[in-house]
Amino acid sequence: MKKLSLCQNQGKLTKIREKEIEQTDRILAAKEDDHGGVIVEMTNEPLDPSVFGSLLRASLSHWRQQGKKGVWIKLPIELVTLVEPAVKVRRILLLPAEPKYLMLVSWLPGTTNTIPANATHRVGIGAFVMNEKNEVLVVQEKSGRFRGTGVWKFPTGVVDEGEDICDAAVREVKEFLVNTKFVEILAFRQSYKSDLFFVCMLQPLSFDIQKQDAEIEAAEWMPFEQYAAQPFVQGHDLLRYISDMLGEDGG
Secondary structure, X not given: OHHHHHHHHHHHHHHHHHHHHHHHOOOOOOEEOOOOOEEEEOOOOOOOHHHHHHHHHHHHHHHHHXXXXXXXXXXXXXXXXHHHHHHOXXXXXXXXXXXXXXXXXXXXXXXXXOOOOOOOOXXXXXXXXXXXXXXXXXXXXXXXXXXXXOOOXXXXXXXOOOOOHHHHHHHHHHOOOOOEEEEEEEEEEEEOOOEXXXXXXXXXOOOOOOOOOOOEEEEEEEEHHHXXXXXXXXXXXXXXXXXXXXXXXXX
16 A cells, blocks of 8 residues: 555656646746736746746746846745745846735846836826927837837836936936926826826927937827827827817817
C-alpha cells in the first residue's frame, strides 16, 4: 500500500511539473490600456514562483517586441510569494500596496518613464486650445488605443508628481512649440475610483505647430465644427458635453 501511495504521489508531482513546464512556454494574459501599455490581472490561483518568473521574463520580452510601453501587473495579496521573483527581473518595480492587492509596474522603452510614482491615483489632462479662427489644436497619436484610427483629439498627458493641473496642461501643449496661457477648467471626470481627468481651456499665444515625432503622428488646427462632428466625439459623454457647451456659447 505504501508503494502504491508513493507512485501516486510521484504521478501527481509529474503532472504538476508538466503543467509548470507548459506554462513557461506561454506569456501572461493581458489587455491593452489606453496609453500604449498592457494590464495584467492575476487570479488567486496558486503559481510556483519560479514558473511566474519565467512567464514574466517571456512576457516582457514579447511586449517589448510589440512596442508596448508601461506594464501594470495587479497581484492579489494571496500571491505575495511572487513578488520576490518579480523584483529580480530588470525594470520591475513594486508600487505602494492596496489592502487586497499589490501592483507591479515596468517601463519597457528606453525613453523617459511616464508611469505615475504612486499607484493610488492617476491624474490626466486634456488641453482645449482654440484660436481666433474658431480652430482647435488637435493631434493624431502614434500609439495607444487611437493609433491608426484616424481620430483627431485634444493633446492629453499625465500630471507629474507635485505639478499643478494648469501647469501640466500648458506643458503638454508646449511640446508642440505652441505657447499658451491657462484660462479655466472646462470639465473633469472620475473613473475606476482613482482615475481623474481634467479638460483645461488654454489661450494660444503662438500658432506655429511642430509635432513630436516620438508620440504624435500629426497635429494641426482644425475647425471646431469638424472636430465636434467626429463619431468618436459624439460617442464620448465628456467630449460631447464640452462640444455642446462650447457650441451653445458660440465657441
